[in-house]
Amino acid sequence: MDITRAALEAGIASFEATHGGVPDSFQPLIRHAPGAFAGYGLMRASLMRGQEDGGALDLKTKELIFALLDVLVGQTRGAKAHAANAIRLGLTLPELAEGLVQCLMVGGITVWNLTGREVMEHCEAIVAERG
Known part of the structure; x- marks a missing residue:
């Protein structure tokens, strides 16, 4: 091959x-x-790669980082997908909120208005569906 x-x-x-x-x-x-x-x-x-396969960071953290970077560049679809993956891997809504506030601090309120809020609401819905 x-x-x-x-x-x-x-x-x-x-x-x-x-x-x-x-x-x-x-x-x-x-x-x-x-x-x-x-x-x-x-x-x-x-x-x-997960830590069990030689990765340095756990997958939840990697997904969160991707979500936050996507928020900063305005890539809403990617941010929502990565944040949802992080939630499925155990990220909590308060942890996501802290990360999103960091994005707001670095990128300004526009980052929140254009992407951050949608990501937060998307993950709230995922958590609510789980019960």
Whole structure:
């Protein structure tokens, strides 16, 4: 198997393990720029290892960091997905709120208004559904 195919498979497996599947936004990249997805996939597969597999940070923390970085750059869809993954991994709403306040402090109230509030409300709904 060539290295690009192996990297593609590693990236897909990484998304499946941590997100339940490859997000739709990556499908055109897989179809039309498989080498680019392969590179991204290798980086992601290496980063998104749990501590039991040699990762330094636990997956909950990595998902929270991704959520907060996405909030800062206005990537609402990604922020909601990563925050939801973090909640499923045990992140609490107060922990998420503290992180979102850090984003507000760094990026200003606009960061909250454009993305932070939606992320918080999305995760509130997830927690409420659990009961």
